[in-house]
Amino acid sequence: MPKRIRLDKAIVTENDRLAAELADRYDRDGVLVITLMSSPGAGKTTLLEATASQLASRFRMAAIDGDLATDRDTRRIARAGMPCRQINTGGGCHLGAAQVGEALDAYRLPDLDILFIENVGNLVCPAAFDLGEHRRVVVSSTPEGDDKPVKYPVAFRLADCVILNKTDLAEAADFSAEAFRAGVRDINADLPVLEISCKTGEGLAGWFQWVSEAREALGPPAPADE
Amino acid sequence: MPKRIRLDKAIVTENDRLAAELADRYDRDGVLVITLMSSPGAGKTTLLEATASQLASRFRMAAIDGDLATDRDTRRIARAGMPCRQINTGGGCHLGAAQVGEALDAYRLPDLDILFIENVGNLVCPAAFDLGEHRRVVVSSTPEGDDKPVKYPVAFRLADCVILNKTDLAEAADFSAEAFRAGVRDINADLPVLEISCKTGEGLAGWFQWVSEAREALGPPAPADE
Numbered sequence: 001m002p003k004r005i006r007l008d009k010a011i012v013t014e015n016d017r018l019a020a021e022l023a024d025r026y027d028r029d030g031v032l033v034i035t036l037m038s039s040p041g042a043g044k045t046t047l048l049e050a051t052a053s054q055l056a057s058r059f060r061m062a063a064i065d066g067d068l069a070t071d072r073d074t075r076r077i078a079r080a081g082m083p084c085r086q087i088n089t090g091g092g093c094h095l096g097a098a099q100v101g102e103a104l105d106a107y108r109l110p111d112l113d114i115l116f117i118e119n120v121g122n123l124v125c126p127a128a129f130d131l132g133e134h135r136r137v138v139v140s141s142t143p144e145g146d147d148k149p150v151k152y153p154v155a156f157r158l159a160d161c162v163i164l165n166k167t168d169l170a171e172a173a174d175f176s177a178e179a180f181r182a183g184v185r186d187i188n189a190d191l192p193v194l195e196i197s198c199k200t201g202e203g204l205a206g207w208f209q210w211v212s213e214a215r216e217a218l219g220p221p222a223p224a225d226e
Numbered sequence: 227m228p229k230r231i232r233l234d235k236a237i238v239t240e241n242d243r244l245a246a247e248l249a250d251r252y253d254r255d256g257v258l259v260i261t262l263m264s265s266p267g268a269g270k271t272t273l274l275e276a277t278a279s280q281l282a283s284r285f286r287m288a289a290i291d292g293d294l295a296t297d298r299d300t301r302r303i304a305r306a307g308m309p310c311r312q313i314n315t316g317g318g319c320h321l322g323a324a325q326v327g328e329a330l331d332a333y334r335l336p337d338l339d340i341l342f343i344e345n346v347g348n349l350v351c352p353a354a355f356d357l358g359e360h361r362r363v364v365v366s367s368t369p370e371g372d373d374k375p376v377k378y379p380v381a382f383r384l385a386d387c388v389i390l391n392k393t394d395l396a397e398a399a400d401f402s403a404e405a406f407r408a409g410v411r412d413i414n415a416d417l418p419v420l421e422i423s424c425k426t427g428e429g430l431a432g433w434f435q436w437v438s439e440a441r442e443a444l445g446p447p448a449p450a451d452e
Contacts, residue, residue, distance in 0.1 A: 039266040040349050040378060041370030068350065069379050091380055093319065093350040121377070123266050124294065124319040124348050143369035143395060144267030151347070152266060153295050154317050169369060169398055174425075199400075 015129050018097035022104075022132030029109035032218045033117065034211070035131055037155055038139035039148075040121030043165040045073040046198040047139060047207070048116055052082035054208055059113040059215065064103045066095040066120045073118065082116075083107070094125040097132060113221045114211065127154045135214050141166040142175040149183030156187045161194065161210055168197040241355050244323035248330075248358030255335035258444045259343065260437070261357055263381055264365035265374075266347030269391040271299040272424040273365060273433070274342055278308035280434055285339040285441065290329045292321040292346045299344065308342075309333070320351040323358060339447045340437065353380045361440050367392040368401040375409030382413045387420065387436055394423040 026033045036044045048063055055061065063084040065074045074086040085106040087099050100117060107115070117133065119126040138159040140148050143166060149156045156162065162184055170177065177195065184191055194210060196203035215221075252259045262270045274289055281287065289310040291300045300312040311332040313325050326343060333341070343359065345352040364385040366374050369392060375382045382388065388410055396403065403421065410417055420436060422429035441447075 039347070039370075040374055041265065067377055070373075070376055072373060072377065091350075091354075093348075120350065121265070122319075122348060122350050124317075124346065125351065128317075141369065143367065143392065143399070144265075147296075147298060148266055150296055151293055151298065166369065169395060172395055172398060173369070173392075 012128055015097050018101060019130035019132040022097055022101060024132075025104075025109065026115075026132060026134065029112075030219070030221065031109045031112045032114045032135070032215050033131075033133045034114065034135045034137060034214065035117040035119060035126075035133040036137050036139055037119045037123070037126045037159075038121060039123045039141075039144055042121070042139045042141040042144065043163075043198050044118045044121070044139050045076055047163065047165065047196075048077050048082060048084075048118060049080040050198050050201075050204055051116070051208070051211065052077060052080035054204070055114075055211065056081050058212070060111060060221075061114045061116065062107050062112050063116040063118060064095075064100060065118045066099070068092070068120060077118075089120055093120060093122050094129050095119050095131060096129055100131050114215060123148070123152045123155050127158050134218065135160045137161045137163060139163045139165055140180070142170040143173040145173075146176045146180040147183065149180065149187055153187050156184060156191065159188075159191060161192050163207065164193055164195045165198055167195050167202055168200050238354055241323050244327060245356035245358040248323055248327060250358075251330075251335065252341075252358060252360065255338075256445070256447065257335045257338045258340045258361070258441050259357075259359045260340065260361045260363060260440065261343040261345060261352075261359040262363050262365055263345045263349070263352045263385075264347060265349045265367075265370055268347070268365045268367040268370065269389075269424050270344045270347070270365050271302055273389065273391065273422075274303050274308060274344060275306040276424055276427075276430055277342070277434070277437065278303060278306035280430070281340075281437065282307050284438070286337060286447075287340045287342065288333050288338050289342040289344060290321075290326060291344045292325070294318070294346060303344075315346060319346060319348050320355050321345050321357060322355055326357050340441060349374070349378045349381050353384050360444065361386045363387045363389060365389045365391055366406070368396040369399040371399075372402045372405040373409065375406065375413055379413050382410060382417065385414075385417060387418050389433065390419055390421045391424055393421050393428055394426050
């Protein structure tokens with residue numbers, strides 16, 4: 001469908017323009033922005049819940065959550081202690097830079113160290129829409145199968161970090177971490193893969209370390225000015 | 227993004243026109259067409275493998291498989307005994323009626339009783355694109371969580387049947403079948419939910435029964451004319 005491709009290019013170009021503005025704003029305000037992308041149910045929200053409870057003493061954090069419908073995830077994240085703003089896409093398959101720009105009105109960015117953006121559960125479309133973020137994280141989970149990197153290469157190609165969640169289910173799901181890692185290596189040999197279980201807590205320290213290093217790479221947090 | 231919505235409507239309208247042509251062709255040729263839609267890794271391919279091996283003696287079946295990349299699923303389905311034709315979308319998030327129409331050239335439809343179309347792994351976009359099918363099946367799986375119907379209502383609203391796969395992992399995944407069924411009921415009280423495990427074989431008889439009844443509803447298969 002060449003017609004489709006032409007139209008999408010125009011939309012992506014307009015999104016890119018807005019995303020560049022967002023990127024400038026994040027840098028000016030000194031906030032690290034990390035986006036999370038995954039299939040439905042891979043564990044993005046659970047990861048943010050764990051992050052909220054474990055890193056709250058070190059960083060001032062907030063989140064934006066995109067879903068087709070309901071504010072369930074936002075309520076979960078907020079209950080865990082991280083302020084969260086819901087975007088309902090009303091059926092839309094990804095977040096766009098314009099939607100994120102509007103949701104940012106909920107926060108005073110210079111007061112934040114880290115902003116997480118949880119995209120709509122979809123391993124395809126969000127990869128095409130830049131949100132101006134500093135880091136992109138793909139969350140995959142063992143029950144989805146170890147062939148996901150080779151079958152959904154675009155998401156993995158654009159990622160800065162891969163979280164492999166639900167390691168507690170790996171054996172029951174006949175999941176091969178070796179096959180998964182080989183698939184990731186074929187796409188990007190430098191992409192870190194962090195094996196975790198949000199349920200048991202296994203490997204979460206590695207994720208917190210990765211987040212802390214990404215924050216350090218951006219420079220020291222701005223001092224509170226009030 | 228109102229611009230996006232306008233553009234998509236034009237594309238969907240053109241797709242609907244082609245889908246109506248496909249629907250006429252399926253009816254003329256007397257082949258039942260069932261599409262499968264799900265998140266990545268919910269078990270569409272595994273379900274077709276089981277269907278191939280169990281229903282081959284009763285029905286002449288074939289499949290079309292959509293993926294962003296690789297022909298892994300097509301090879302798996304073919305190995306299980308069901309002829310399968312691959313469509314690689316090259317990053318595209320759903321199958322369109324034009325792509326299906328081209329892939330149909332691989333088959334002589336009057337020689338088939340049932341054609342399965344496995345869509346790209348995506349619980350959002352495929353719901354917007356009619357493929358002229360007789361029946362739509364949504365495959366969900368317990369590790370994705372019991373909140374998927376309420377969080378991705380469009381897919382469930384348009385479905386004729388919901389397969390709840392990986393019941394063998396339900397307990398380990400803290401999955402509540404009651405919560406899942408309540409979510410489905412809120413969207414469509416008449417929608418059947420078939421709980422299965424492709425791994426253990428539990429519940430598969432109910433799926434084979436549903437397929438057989440859908441085939442019977444279309445009328446008797448045409449006699450082979452050669």
